[in-house]
Amino acid sequence: MTQIDLNSDLGESLGAWKMGDDTAMLRIVSSANVACGFHAGDAAGILATLKAAHTHGVAVGAHVAYPDLAGFGRRNMDISSADLVADVIYQIGALQGLARAAGTRVTYVKPHGALYNTIAHDSRQGNDVITAILEIDPSLYLVGLAGSPLVAQARDRGVRVIAEAFADRAYTPQGTLVSRREPGAVLHDPALVARRMLRLVEDGVVETSDGSLTRLQADSICVHGDSPGAIEMARAVRLALEQAGVRIQAFAGAESSSHQQLPTSHRRPHALSTSQY
Template sequence: MTTAHPTHHRPTRRTDDVRIDLNSDLGESFGRWELGDDAALLSIVTSANVACGFHAGDPTVLRTTCEQAVERGVAIGAQVGYRDLAGFGRRFIDVPPADLTNDVLYQIGALDAMARVAGDRVRYVKPHGALYNAIVHHEKQAAAVVEAVLAYDPGLPVMGLPGSRWLRLAEEAGLTVVREAFADRAYTPEGTLVPRGQPGAILHDATEIADRCLRIVRREPVAAVDGTAVPIEADSLCVHGDSPGAVDIARTVAARLGAAGVAVAPFTAVGAS
């Protein structure tokens, strides 16, 4: 898998021999506070971006989520973020690069312990929230996250936005990169995500979202928030687990893709090794 490049001239592809990963952010409950329906989503998605305790999740939630993922054959990914429980990891923090590297190492290691006890291991790394958005352009923080993955396990794939500094630096460092598209988020004309605080940033119509996902799989452009046609390359599609109607959205997307002959499957192997 490689970092995406502009695809304006790529032909539409048939979907009867295509496979795509469907991922969701899970394990984000904390103590008595519950967020999302992880059990239901794990019966639909093929990869789980599991919180690692910094932006959400506690040890019991992390272990339970990993156990449920293993039971259902869902790949476990470490969703690393800023140390920001109060802000759910959606606030930018100007962390010194060395500290950020160690924060990411700590999170991967914590989740990997839970995954191994459950019978598998962490299969990939995906940044969360503000960190995800920052390293689209923030060179030093992107490099710090790359350094953490290299130090922990250079065989771990990393997931992110096509064209981001994060994926470019990761690819240059020899990591396998996984391009991600968002099922339920609006795009800018530049192919980045519309900030959550802006109108139209989050999509809610399950049928509309499923149709857009099929367009992405077919390599057809999708409409940006201003109506501009934007080409999006993707190896994986994300449905946010905390979005209203997330289960219905994920189920509708999976059904729409399946009806078009698209195989929904994890991009990485699942099972202890």
Template sequence: MTADRAHAVIDLNADLGEGVGDDESMLTIVTSANVACGFHAGTPAELLATCRAAVEKGVRIGAQVSYPDRAGFGRRFMEMTSHDLIADLVYQIGALEAIAKSVGGTVSYVKPHGALYNTVVHHEQQADAVITAIRDVDPGLAVMGLPNSEVLARAERSGLPIIVEAFADRAYTPEGILVPRTQPGAVLSDSDEIARRVVDLATSGRLRAIDGSVIGVSADSICLHGDTPGAVEHARAVREALAAAGVVLEPSEPGKR
């Protein structure tokens, strides 16, 4: 998405199928669903129900892959060999593809979850493993991640389409990376503030960092967390504010910048 487009277009995504939050309501708001694959959360029945509901509502499906860490909800870093990580990711993508297919849907992209998502921003070995797994399953699958991350750089070099993501309810550092959840102010809680930030991002490509400075943030898709307090209210406020600003809401075309 270019910042100065006359009619901005943005995709709204949310993490679903995790057995927490109000997935039914979120699927009436988002245009893409990052569906858990069972390694950090979600049962086969929950994943099937989520994919079925996404297909019924015309929401794009993505595979949200994770470390094998249900006890920690996938939010703990794990040191893994490339062989083991690739195998785990192939397993998860393949499982969700079969589930989606069974209800008339398809998996269009892959988004790492939690600690894996943050790790592959800079961890070259694990970023390579993610790309290898995705390419081995289906080189047509897009990769969703943060701008300037190792995983997206490797995806582009491998010929995989990419979806650049930003976050509606997370604070950013002046360097343009997410403030760790362990720090004060990392997660935003005011619906109006979140909506204003997303409109600024979608229409100007800029955000105010946690220190008050204004930074450039490129994004094709904006993540609306579905498991935080007030998540549905935040998401509705964001969608309404974007519509009022004339922003078109639809799944982004991977690789189209």
């Protein structure tokens, strides 16, 4: 049986500022990228999200970022290696402590926003993130941009890499994501997104902005938790996949789940695209 992971960015509310619907999303996804306080999230909210993830058997990942609360982690930073390594270790460690208190554990790392985009092609910063993972917990997976140099870079250093596709983002004919600055970069039609992701999983292709098809293989599909209609979109994607006989399964770390089926061996296709997160 074909299987795929569904992930979403959660734990991003900060004080009185609410972002997304973590409770609803955790009933749909198999992996949760939980904010670590650098781009979003406060300790109480993060802990609540982790407890809910544990309740629903959803795998937990550290959604590490640049120290950029004001910019939601989407501003590029020319940060020193010493600072970046320490910042990533700090964030993972903080989430590990909160996860332990919530009865769960951190099983992977997914960089957020500008950091995600930068390390896809910046070997120095990419190496810093890899170093941080190896120093704090080499068993952690790294979720990265499919087809980017980071994938080989991490694997060469012994870090397991998960390649992902983006359900709610448009792709170019070259297999990259359409820039968020361009019209139509973010998709909002749940039915359209569901059909695209089913075709991706079944045929390894995605329709691009000009109507052509590009090959794209991935271990995980991301639905951004802060996108308009994110819950409806995630539900539509999951329903379409399950109705086609696709198993929704975390790639790592979910001990149990009331809404997931029994695990099977995980396929690991080589991913082909590069993009902007």
